[in-house]
Amino acid sequence: MRAWVVRAGENGERERAALEDGVLVVGWDRLALGHLSDYDTRDEIRAAVAAAYPDEGPYTIGNWTGQLYRFVHEIQPGDLVVLPLKSSRVAIGRVTGGYEYRSGAAEGMRHVRRVEWLVRDLDRREIQSDLLDSLGSLLTVFEISRFGAAERVAALAEGKPDPGRPDADEFAATLTEPAKLYEEVRRRGDGEPLTLSIRDFLAVWGVQRRHPASTEQIKNDLEARGLVTVPPFTDGTLDSRIAVLAGGAEPDESGSSAVSRLTALKAMSTMVNDVLGILGSPATETGPAPSGVSAGLTGRLPEEDDETRAIAYRVSNLDSANRMPECVRVGDSLGTATTLMVLRGYSQLPVLDTDGRLRGVVSWESIGRARMADPAPGLHAATVRGQEANGSDDLLDWIGAIQQHGYVVVRDPDHKVCGLITAADLTVQFGTRVRPFVLVEEIEQRLRRVVDRCIPLDRIRATVPRGRASRVHSAANLTFGAYKHLLKEPDNWAALGWGIDQDHFLAALEECRNFRNDLMHFSPDPVTDDQLSPAQGLLELLRSVDPQT
Template structure:
């Protein structure tokens, strides 16, 4: 069975040209000698440890797995070399066994012969999931999931990615994630499945910090960060340490990684909210640069769009058409082409950007086109979309605040002596403190207090309603990155409670 591997050409791309010119794949690690005698991964690890005595055991372990992949890849396997400073990848087929070329310069001595089949595959022609797995920080990793080997073969033949529409089975536990990364170099899964490895279902600030620390403690990193995509968006997990001494100046320790990856609880919680956190429109209607302007106008009218991204054959953004740019072209009596009405500098954003930093741009310009690092169009976020999403996120807090205000007003007449004996609520009232939402069930379940309230409702039912709303409030208080409207039961319970309270609590007349 043919497999596919990524073999990078150096931190600065220094090995790429020689690899293409000589028909080879080249690994780094200039300090380690001939690996031909390494019959096991353990033996290879021993040789690495001798060559790099100052490196941490975790770093050496990471390197030995990469070099073991390199020397054991089978003839006929496919090799992918992403170009460092070009939007291209080269794809070839492995034709020879491992060789050690001692006469070459350090960092260029570990080689495998390759027949390069296609050296200028545009990165934009490759599906985002496959591009992400190719973009791991490792020198050598396997492209093993989502039909990767077949897709690489088609790319080598046609220059186009057939894509993958199926699902992806997540690892069963954090230890399985570690093993997958160790064996292949990377592991893709959804953000939902990633946090689910530790039993979480939603991305609160607490969960984000916890998962970050767990990943760093296991020597793992995730790209893009799992807060930068929607819950069902894909992320790629790889080893934390960069690989090879030609690739980095110094390996990153786990303690350093923890400082880099974890968030201080006192920092702005808005940093967890990213463009990618919002469910922006991904099925974007676009138009080609060479198409007639009438086609763009027709699509804008049909879809009631204010703008259309203009793209090339690989969905790379080339500009935008708006009603304003169309009017300017027609008033200027320019030709009726998209090129004549094109705004070549549209306002764009990437999923990892902080949402609140870009709100002003959305307000001013009406939209942001969401692109990836290769300027491929992923979606569009309009002011209307943003308004709707912010409403969904703000509404629960408004409703909760209103319900708590009315509960407070309905119970403010109780003195400390009238509240349940020995309770927290009596102690709080005696100190002149206001009751919290979590304390109202204590008041309502007390028979004497309930009788004094005289509400025309069932006591147990109201106590249960307030408890449900209290739990809902507690969940939201942890700054859930994911939309609160997904907690439909809690939101509905809050609305129902508020409606009941409004019937017995009337705002004073002006």
């Protein structure tokens, strides 16, 4: 049994029909060519998508092809599916039928799968944050497989609590404040360093994302208590693991610090490899780290004066940079490579040596060039030099190369391949990051329009300090926070003519203001659907009371 997410449109426009008719529905209406199930391979679906959408680039076509192939062929009867709803709740169903094409259905309702809805209104707060994060992709159709997702969705569908990830660090949940973290590090000493995920580490301070304010607070607390993290907690994804050490403790009898002693273990390569196989480096999803050894052994040491690394958008901040890609090995046949590329719909594959280091990349272009010289080339002849980045590199420095070549292979500090970033990954990543800004911008635009239309300028000016009033010529000159003060006045609220509860609206406005302020502080961590839902709800309310476009 597998678990999937199938969205009901970008704005939930197919949500009602999906729930009432008992179906999963996807768009792509230009593919009005009968049953997609008649197309057995990704290449056949890709050709159909490219013909229906001739203005789209190859990476968009590839991304759409993958989603449609999953919807038609990979989702099976008996699989579970999650449908995120506009109401900040989710529905969970069990797939009961194969793909159908309904030629007579309304636009946007033609590609369907039958589903039995088991739960229609599950509160998102019943789902733990790591599983919620997995639901946050902007893709319409995708599988959720990390952290025991299928079993957890099954439990939720039966009305049981989310059991949490199988490798959940129950001990980390007891570290509810910095003082407890400090006491635990002191109790263990450097012989048994405390290891935990960055997500659990941030939770000690009650935060979910790394932005300058929270990062500065945590750094100050660590410095005041003589603690350091290896690698720095500002590097990697939220699920990367770090060790917390007493970096400020005096040297031991050998004259070395706790950090140096931990790092010295890296020289013991056999031991490190065994340990990484147990706990999983940031490139794997193997299980929790044992308490005695840190996943940060191969990580870069924190530098005392390295302020520039406090917050940066690193290559390692992308999930795909920490997920071992499908690959072939030196000595494999070219047939092995092409078979994998067709099966998975890949444009290229890394070629690795026996130590896991990159020896090149094989792509459809390189295969074509090799066959021009030799009708039956081997893998070596079709292997070309690959684009290779360190996980600690600035992601922005690699965007041009990814756009030009379509990918970059990611290596860890030991120069072993640990991930692969494609142009499609960038599209999803930055689409996720842009969405909150677009949402907040529409909220502000709607507020400005209705205020300018309904409230006289003199009353708008009365909201700001007297010395600034002359510079206010419309609602566009107000700060976001000023709307709460403006609209709590009875006359101003009455002027809007809205038949909604004022107190609830102002509370939602304040919650959105806090979300907006947090958003404007750069963070390498994505905004989840759960964090976005209050602002999304406010926007839907504004669209309802002021439907003018």
